Amino acid sequence: MIQIKAKPVQFKFNEYLSKGFELLKKDFGNFILAYIFCAVMSIIPFCGLLAAGNFYKYCRKIDKGEPAGPGDIFNFDDFMPYFILQLIIVGAVFAIYIPMMFFIPIAAIAGGDSPSPAFMMFLIPYIFLIVIAFTVVALIGFYIPGLISLKKITDIKTLWNMSKVMTKNNLLSIFLFAIVVSFLSQLGVFFCGIGLLITMPYFYITHYFAFEDAMQQIEYDEIKEIGLKNE
Template structure:
């Protein structure tokens, strides 16, 4: 079946994704947890962190659709290159943003007073730039929110294409996605209260909720060319 993509702004269903994430945990917590442990182990391998997460979402997708799946499938390196390049781009971007901070630090040391305290005037420039740096990082991370499912679910290995599609999908939804990430992040950290051990129970929820956000978004931009042709012929 030939399935194509028609990128458009996504109808972001905040509460639905959280509820479905909890439902998947209740339905098959053992499998979700084992998959998370395998993902954690694979993430230890250098430059395989995002790849492991992308494969985990594939695993959760099969699990949610009641398909036969093994946690061993997470150790799949088929999508290594696009995720490897993506990580290099992220590292390079963060490094470029930090360069002015290094200069600020050096200049502040050079212009410090006799007691060794940094020049207060430098703080006037440093704090606004720090805000700009954080805002820039969040902007690009949010605009690229759907790149992982586009690579893992739709096998779009060209990062420029995945980025452009994700930009369209997130249009008008940045605040909703940011709030969703914040709420899910808070819920996933609740396990720290249980002597830290509980975090291994609550963190899988974060991935489950994200999976449903990704799955729903992909379904919204998919269209079946054969079905569409048939529906047009009916008229």
Template sequence: MMKINAKPVNFKLGEYISNGYEFLKSNFGNLFGAFLLTMLMSIIPFCGLLAIGNFYKYCRDLRAGKQVSAGDIFNFDDFMPYFILQLILIGGIMLIYIPMIFVLPSMADRDPSAGPPAFFMVYIFVIYIAILIVCLKGFYMPALISLGRVTDVKTAWNMSLIMGKGNLLSIFLYSLVIGILAQLGIIACFIGLIFTLPLLYVSHYFAYEDAMQQITHDEIQEIGTKNEF
């Protein structure tokens, strides 16, 4: 039985990307096939985050040498927590747009050459920063739900807050670097794209797997170790 003890994670930016690259290079066929199925499942309403979470579990099982199959991506065991999380996100987006309902009509009567009002620009900037901070603080939620079996969204959020404490800048830089790598694949057209996009998710898996190893311990294994002595 695994027990989770949420604590600040030692974030290893370069290690996650390098490990992701080596793992993807060694298992490209399996991972690329799983990635395509992940993108296919993401088309299904409310299944995007679930598909990505299942991809992380697929990476874990493949790395452990277990038997993996395409059906692993189309697994709905974690549907409910991801469904609730997406409902919360949709609600948050709707709240963000409420002030814009009142601002946009007033902008329609303005001279287009005058540009948008200062309030609107400040509002958009503040919202952007707020969304960025929320995403960084909730970075570990997919790991907790998919790899840690934490089914309560509020609990996963609170744990992610603790795990990311002191690491928000590192997580931001990591996300920026891996995002740039994915964009380079787009610039390099199709050949680059089929490698860099899976690399993004595989690197995320290593970040999540390392974090889970830092905050969990196996009670059964611990008992066995004690009995040896």
């Protein structure tokens, strides 16, 4: 029986980049079409993360040689966990703006037409702290999409706790990975924007390999483990 137990994951930075490129070459045309469908589905409210998750499942099918088509992107099986996750994100963003909703009117009254020095002293560190907080939370929650789409785990608290354990000691590597992959995927901008259809699928494919490798690392076969202990 295959069991899943969260543990710190060995992050294989270069392997994900190279495997992503190889898989993209394997089914180049369909990956471009799948990305277009992913972009279209992202237009639907609260379906952006779901579209990305479906892209990861599509990548797994192509990687494993299973029957798959770009139309698999339009799948709503995982809608609820992604919907709840996005509601939490929206709620967090709204909560962050609550202090500014009170401080801005006060600063406007005190400063008149010119910006208040006190307001700027508050705003700049506040924005800086927000960026840092969002970055850290995003890094800790890095494996959540993979756990939802590739392992069918839907409880948000469980997802967060598992991802927190899996990313332990890997936050810097994941941060650098995100920067490098984002840069490579945005190279299409230099080709009048059309090139994004070629480079953006690479962004998702490399993330798929990061998720897939992590899922394999946290799996263990209970039957095999018992056999090894008996030996």
